[in-house]
Structure formats: structure tokens, C-alpha cells
Amino acid sequence: MPGKVEFGAFIEKLPVKGAMHLIKVPQKVALQFSERKSVRIFCTINESVKYACALRPDGDGGFFISVGSPILKKGKFKLGQKIKAVIQKDDTEFGHEFPEELKELLAQDMEGKKYFEQLTNGAQRSLIYYINQAKSIEKRIERSLLFINRLKDTNGTWKPGKS
Numbered sequence: 666m667p668g669k670v671e672f673g674a675f676i677e678k679l680p681v682k683g684a685m686h687l688i689k690v691p692q693k694v695a696l697q698f699s700e701r702k703s704v705r706i707f708c709t710i711n712e713s714v715k716y717a718c719a720l721r722p723d724g725d726g727g728f729f730i731s732v733g734s735p736i737l738k739k740g741k742f743k744l745g746q747k748i749k750a751v752i753q754k755d756d757t758e759f760g761h762e763f764p765e766e767l768k769e770l771l772a773q774d775m776e777g778k779k780y781f782e783q784l785t786n787g788a789q790r791s792l793i794y795y796i797n798q799a800k801s802i803e804k805r806i807e808r809s810l811l812f813i814n815r816l817k818d819t820n821g822t823w824k825p826g827k828s
Contacts, residue, residue, distance in 0.1 A: 669753045670694050676732060676746045686732040686742075688750055695720060695728035698754060705755040706730070710748050714740040717760040720752065759789060764796045766805040770813055777813035780821035791825040 674688045688708070698704050698720050708730050709715040718730050730752070732742070742748065771778040781789065792812050799805045815823045 669751050670697060671751045674748055674750055676742050676744055678744055686737060687729045688732055690728040705760055706752045707755050709751040710740055717755055759793050761793045761797055764805050767796055767809040770809045776817055780816035783821050788825050
């Protein structure tokens with residue numbers, strides 16, 4: 666498995682209304698990470714914006730990386746823009762820094778911890794990402810409590826993205 670791999674590409678968009686922006690990854694680069702399934706990676710665009718994402722197969726033998734609106738906005742990237750991408754495997758447990766506020770809550774709440782650990786990796790990642798988006802400590806605590814209480818109220822059956 667390589668450390669970091671650099672390649673040139675363009676910001677593209679699928680030809681469907683409302684489709685996502687993406688970067689096509691050259692096959693010789695992608696095959697260093699995966700042969701046909703998604704793999705978690707970090708992508709850095711133009712040495713300015715680094716984010717957690719997935720290297721995903723496109724179904725036709727190629728691979729791509731999604732570039733969401735927040736990333737486009739942060740880097741001021743435009744459709745058709747030539748970029749330099751650097752990708753590396755994500756060896757972290759959750760793909761994001763684990764919020765101290767959630768860590769402290771789970772250390773004190775064994776029932777909440779049990780339900781959190783029963784979530785899929787993707788659901789855990791989604792919660793961690795959402796909590797980390799809060800700028801203030803108070804808001805991260807509020808979000809942590811909200812989600813752990815929802816898990817406990819539903820005996821662990823509640824899933825992120827569902828009301």
C-alpha cells in the first residue's frame with residue numbers, strides 16, 4: 666500500500682441534473698489502493714484543502730472521488746478546473762478526529778457507549794463528522810447528548826439521517 670500518491674485531474678460533474686462533483690482517479694493510481702471496492706482515503710486538492718472521502722469504483726472499471734459543495738467552496742474550485750490531487754489511505758478508526766466531548770460522554774454513559782459501538786462504521790463516522798462541524802464546545806456537547814439520548818431512547822435502533 667503506497668504512502669501518498671499525486672496525480673493531475675479536473676473537477677468534473679456527472680451529466681445528470683443535481684449530480685455531484687468529482688475527480689476521476691487514473692486507474693494506475695486507484696489500483697494501488699483497491700481493485701474493485703470502495704476504500705477510505707484522505708484527498709488533498711492543490712495543497713490547500715484536505716478531506717476524508719472514499720475512492721470509489723464507477724462501475725466501468727474506473728474510480729472517482731466525490732468533491733462536495735463545502736470542499737468546492739472552501740477551495741474556491743470550479744467545474745472544469747485543473748487540479749493536483751494527493752491521496753493517501755485513511756488508517757484512522759473513524760476518518761475524522763474523535764470529538765473530546767463525545768469521548769467524555771461515552772466514558773461516563775455505558776448504555777450510550779454500547780449503542781454507539783453497535784452502529785455501523787459509516788453511521789459512527791456520520792455522527793462524528795456532524796458533531797465536529799460545531800464550532801463551539803457547547804454546541805458539540807449539545808449534539809453529543811442529543812445523539813446518545815436518541816440512541817438510548819430507541820434502544821439503539823435509531824440511525825443517523827432518520828428522525
